[in-house]
Amino acid sequence: MSTEEPPPELPSQPRRRGFRTGRLEAFSDGVFAIAVTLLVLDIAVSADAGHHLLRSIADLWPSYLAYVVSFSTIGAAWLAHNAITEYLDRADAAFVRLNLLLLLFVSFLPFPTRLLADYIGEDSPERVAVTFYGISLLLTTTMLLVLWRYAVRARLVRPDLADEEIQLLTERLTPGLGAYVVLIASGLFLPTIAVVGYLGIALYYIIPFRRLSASILPKRRRRDRAGH
Amino acid sequence: MSTEEPPPELPSQPRRRGFRTGRLEAFSDGVFAIAVTLLVLDIAVSADAGHHLLRSIADLWPSYLAYVVSFSTIGAAWLAHNAITEYLDRADAAFVRLNLLLLLFVSFLPFPTRLLADYIGEDSPERVAVTFYGISLLLTTTMLLVLWRYAVRARLVRPDLADEEIQLLTERLTPGLGAYVVLIASGLFLPTIAVVGYLGIALYYIIPFRRLSASILPKRRRRDRAGH
Amino acid sequence: MSTEEPPPELPSQPRRRGFRTGRLEAFSDGVFAIAVTLLVLDIAVSADAGHHLLRSIADLWPSYLAYVVSFSTIGAAWLAHNAITEYLDRADAAFVRLNLLLLLFVSFLPFPTRLLADYIGEDSPERVAVTFYGISLLLTTTMLLVLWRYAVRARLVRPDLADEEIQLLTERLTPGLGAYVVLIASGLFLPTIAVVGYLGIALYYIIPFRRLSASILPKRRRRDRAGH
Amino acid sequence: MSTEEPPPELPSQPRRRGFRTGRLEAFSDGVFAIAVTLLVLDIAVSADAGHHLLRSIADLWPSYLAYVVSFSTIGAAWLAHNAITEYLDRADAAFVRLNLLLLLFVSFLPFPTRLLADYIGEDSPERVAVTFYGISLLLTTTMLLVLWRYAVRARLVRPDLADEEIQLLTERLTPGLGAYVVLIASGLFLPTIAVVGYLGIALYYIIPFRRLSASILPKRRRRDRAGH
Numbered sequence: 001m002s003t004e005e006p007p008p009e010l011p012s013q014p015r016r017r018g019f020r021t022g023r024l025e026a027f028s029d030g031v032f033a034i035a036v037t038l039l040v041l042d043i044a045v046s047a048d049a050g051h052h053l054l055r056s057i058a059d060l061w062p063s064y065l066a067y068v069v070s071f072s073t074i075g076a077a078w079l080a081h082n083a084i085t086e087y088l089d090r091a092d093a094a095f096v097r098l099n100l101l102l103l104l105f106v107s108f109l110p111f112p113t114r115l116l117a118d119y120i121g122e123d124s125p126e127r128v129a130v131t132f133y134g135i136s137l138l139l140t141t142t143m144l145l146v147l148w149r150y151a152v153r154a155r156l157v158r159p160d161l162a163d164e165e166i167q168l169l170t171e172r173l174t175p176g177l178g179a180y181v182v183l184i185a186s187g188l189f190l191p192t193i194a195v196v197g198y199l200g201i202a203l204y205y206i207i208p209f210r211r212l213s214a215s216i217l218p219k220r221r222r223r224d225r226a227g228h
Numbered sequence: 229m230s231t232e233e234p235p236p237e238l239p240s241q242p243r244r245r246g247f248r249t250g251r252l253e254a255f256s257d258g259v260f261a262i263a264v265t266l267l268v269l270d271i272a273v274s275a276d277a278g279h280h281l282l283r284s285i286a287d288l289w290p291s292y293l294a295y296v297v298s299f300s301t302i303g304a305a306w307l308a309h310n311a312i313t314e315y316l317d318r319a320d321a322a323f324v325r326l327n328l329l330l331l332l333f334v335s336f337l338p339f340p341t342r343l344l345a346d347y348i349g350e351d352s353p354e355r356v357a358v359t360f361y362g363i364s365l366l367l368t369t370t371m372l373l374v375l376w377r378y379a380v381r382a383r384l385v386r387p388d389l390a391d392e393e394i395q396l397l398t399e400r401l402t403p404g405l406g407a408y409v410v411l412i413a414s415g416l417f418l419p420t421i422a423v424v425g426y427l428g429i430a431l432y433y434i435i436p437f438r439r440l441s442a443s444i445l446p447k448r449r450r451r452d453r454a455g456h
Numbered sequence: 457m458s459t460e461e462p463p464p465e466l467p468s469q470p471r472r473r474g475f476r477t478g479r480l481e482a483f484s485d486g487v488f489a490i491a492v493t494l495l496v497l498d499i500a501v502s503a504d505a506g507h508h509l510l511r512s513i514a515d516l517w518p519s520y521l522a523y524v525v526s527f528s529t530i531g532a533a534w535l536a537h538n539a540i541t542e543y544l545d546r547a548d549a550a551f552v553r554l555n556l557l558l559l560l561f562v563s564f565l566p567f568p569t570r571l572l573a574d575y576i577g578e579d580s581p582e583r584v585a586v587t588f589y590g591i592s593l594l595l596t597t598t599m600l601l602v603l604w605r606y607a608v609r610a611r612l613v614r615p616d617l618a619d620e621e622i623q624l625l626t627e628r629l630t631p632g633l634g635a636y637v638v639l640i641a642s643g644l645f646l647p648t649i650a651v652v653g654y655l656g657i658a659l660y661y662i663i664p665f666r667r668l669s670a671s672i673l674p675k676r677r678r679r680d681r682a683g684h
Numbered sequence: 685m686s687t688e689e690p691p692p693e694l695p696s697q698p699r700r701r702g703f704r705t706g707r708l709e710a711f712s713d714g715v716f717a718i719a720v721t722l723l724v725l726d727i728a729v730s731a732d733a734g735h736h737l738l739r740s741i742a743d744l745w746p747s748y749l750a751y752v753v754s755f756s757t758i759g760a761a762w763l764a765h766n767a768i769t770e771y772l773d774r775a776d777a778a779f780v781r782l783n784l785l786l787l788l789f790v791s792f793l794p795f796p797t798r799l800l801a802d803y804i805g806e807d808s809p810e811r812v813a814v815t816f817y818g819i820s821l822l823l824t825t826t827m828l829l830v831l832w833r834y835a836v837r838a839r840l841v842r843p844d845l846a847d848e849e850i851q852l853l854t855e856r857l858t859p860g861l862g863a864y865v866v867l868i869a870s871g872l873f874l875p876t877i878a879v880v881g882y883l884g885i886a887l888y889y890i891i892p893f894r895r896l897s898a899s900i901l902p903k904r905r906r907r908d909r910a911g912h
Contacts, residue, residue: 023769026713030258032255033255033258033259034721035721037266043336044339053352057356057360071332075328085251097890100890107723107724108724115737118734119734119737125734206325257482257483265486266494268494268565269494269497272570279581281585303556307556486714489718493714493715493722496719496793496795505809507809509812523792541707
């Protein structure tokens with residue numbers, strides 16, 4: 001082998017096309033799964049809760065709320081990550097690095113979640129905790145969009161993918177950014193509203209509008225065709 | 229590419245049939261495995277246990293009991309999840325979301341497990357802890373049944389699956405719900421009995437009646453055939 | 457094969473032959489990896505260690521020793537588990553349940569590891585901690601042997617596997633049991649010796665005698681043949 | 685089956701060629717993912733932080749710095765591990781054991797990370813923490829190089845791999861060792877500089893020089909050819 005890279009005449013070298021996405025997905029799934037499961041470690045009653053355990057459990061509602069919001073957000077991020085890698089033909093070096101950056105934010109989320117659970121309802125620190133939490137969610141979602149846009153720009157997506165499908169996923173990922181910015185700002189005045197809003201964004205990502213419409217549209221088209 | 233979706237004339241588009249179940253299983257396996265392994269973090273002797281360590285270790289029996297019951301329940305849920313995805317031809321968007329909801333309950337289980345370990349034997353809080361624990365197990369099992377019934381109703385199961393096999397899994401998943409309700413109610417009066425009952429349900433799910441019968445039945449049938 | 461298995465007329469039912477080993481391995485790998493990684497959570501200097509941090513770090517040698525012994529033991533168990541599933545043609549229901557029981561012991565190991573790290577060098581509690589630790593290791597190794605013997609007896613191993621290979625793995629897994637019993641007993645008098653012994657057993661399992669001989673033997677045979 | 689090993693005449697026995705790399709990668713991915721995700725557990729504000737939460741969050745900068753450095757280092761190690769296994773044709777017994785040793789160091793990293801976060805800025809203990817941290821990173825990187833060199837020497841790499849590619853990865857992994865030694869030494873006098881240096885090494889590993897050049901070179905060559 002005198003040359004450094006195989007000559008382009010050789011057609012079939014699938015492994016050289018880029019990074020194997022298998023381990024990238026396995027590692028990402030691991031980080032998502034662990035981040036989501038570590039959230040429960042921060043739910044705890046105080047040591048002297050035995051005298052009024054029912055009330056202590058009920059008083060933990062901020063922890064449950066934080067748990068549900070963070071679980072939903074990480075779940076939504078995992079779904080979006082799934083959609084991105086599902087559309088991927090291959091990964092390149094930069095994609096793998098951007099993915100690491102996304103995971104850095106994802107695995108950081110248990111910390112702001114704990115702050116949120118600890119300081120909700122405590123007036124002044126509540127605003128700080130909610131804002132800090134919102135910024136962490138914003139960074140995570142931004143990285144998802146960056147990852148997706150990079151994949152599209154670097155032509156890593158599958159060649160058989162329709163432009164409209166690419167557009168649809170971009171449109172699906174984008175509005176969350178604006179919503180987070182608005183909620184972070186309003187959280188300075190109405191922290192609880194912001195938290196509910198964060199849950200709303202996560203649910204918006206989770207509830208499958210895109211897929212629903214994707215499965216409705218073909219039917220309609222077929223009906224149109226049948227109507228001919 | 230003028231049309232949004234590929235024309236239905238093209239027959240072979242396996243990836244469009246639905247969500248890839250590979251990552252769904254990998255993510256679920258991760259959450260199940262982590263939830264089960266985090267349980268041990270809540271087993272600890274007190275700081276001054278050194279003077280009478282043997283007794284301190286023995287006194288932790290509620291922790292061991294809670295560990296075994298929760299491990300068995302999550303193990304049984306993993307087995308049931310396995311049976312469901314084994315029967316699955318593909319997943320759709322709603323299935324993936326219901327699966328996330330199931331995982332939300334599964335990864336929550338270490339918290340009621342810790343409460344159970346901490347308050348067993350402490351009269352009044354014991355009832356609260358046992359009831360809270362039972363409700364958490366009930367929610368997890370209910371979600372498994374919801375997931376399975378949805379898969380059947382949305383025709384996600386493999387087309388070559390006999391109706392009897394579908395029925396068998398439904399029958400296998402259902403009675404646990406009633407048993408949990410009865411045990412939660414009786415746990416208000418006899419908490420320890422309820423905990424033993426929870427272990428019983430988990431073992432009922434784990435011990436492979438269905439599979440046993442499945443491997444016995446064919447033999448009988450063959451014997452019948454041989455008897456002709 | 458006229459009995460016990462579906463009639464040979466039906467050719468293609470690979471999935472019915474037994475449990476998919478893929479998820480069993482993924483779940484097991486998850487539990488092994490998490491158990492091994494959680495060990496580090498129990499290594500910590502005291503809160504006031506800042507004044508003499510170098511010494512505090514050095515004084516943690518029991519924690520490092522416990523970390524290395526438990527990591528090696530779980531690593532050895534993972535290697536043995538790997539060897540077992542590598543030899544497996546398929547899994548059946550009972551194998552999956554026995555595997556769950558093995559994982560119950562594996563994911564329990566961080567607790568006796570913590571006790572060992574906390575009480576080594578503290579005379580009386582040290583014996584308790586070392587004995588408790590040894591019993592936990594013994595249970596884990598016993599379950600590995602039970603799993604393997606069950607797989608052999610239930611004819612789950614690959615049909616092309618030579619009896620000698622089966623025998624070799626059995627012989628490899630067995631002596632550890634006796635060694636653990638001896639070490640547990642001697643640990644009542646010489647706890648530190650027992651801990652070093654536990655490390656020795658783990659290293660014995662890890663150092664690949666079997667594979668070495670397997671790779672040496674064929675060469676020798678070829679040489680013999682060449683000598684003809 | 686009269687002979688112990690299949691006769692060498694039979695050519696196609698892929699599974700005998702060595703250890704399946706699938707589970708090795710899955711287990712390694714698990715350990716990398718968990719180690720990276722556990723780092724967040726050590727980021728916490730003090731219990732009385734509520735009065736000045738914004739400041740408490742800001743005062744945690746050593747924790748964030750330690751988090752980013754350790755995340756980057758483990759991420760870089762994962763990338764290097766990926767490159768190694770990507771080049772691997774098969775694994776042998778010794779490779780699997782060396783890999784376990786690498787994972788022992790990787791899963792240990794959260795402990796020095798915690799020390800670093802706790803003692804940065806505290807003069808005398810800071811030097812100890814930074815040195816201990818640097819040695820841990822050095823050991824991890826050394827093991828990666830040992831693993832790779834072993835794979836090359838034991839001829840485990842893919843036969844179609846050009847010598848230059850092997851050389852490139854070796855050159856990529858080597859300079860980190862020297863840099864770590866220099867930084868560990870200078871950290872005794874300038875601890876903060878050392879930490880920044882550790883981040884620099886991790887980023888050096890992460891930023892894909894090799895791959896960049898690999899994707900630039902073919903283009904240039906094609907251009908040359910087009911120029912003919």
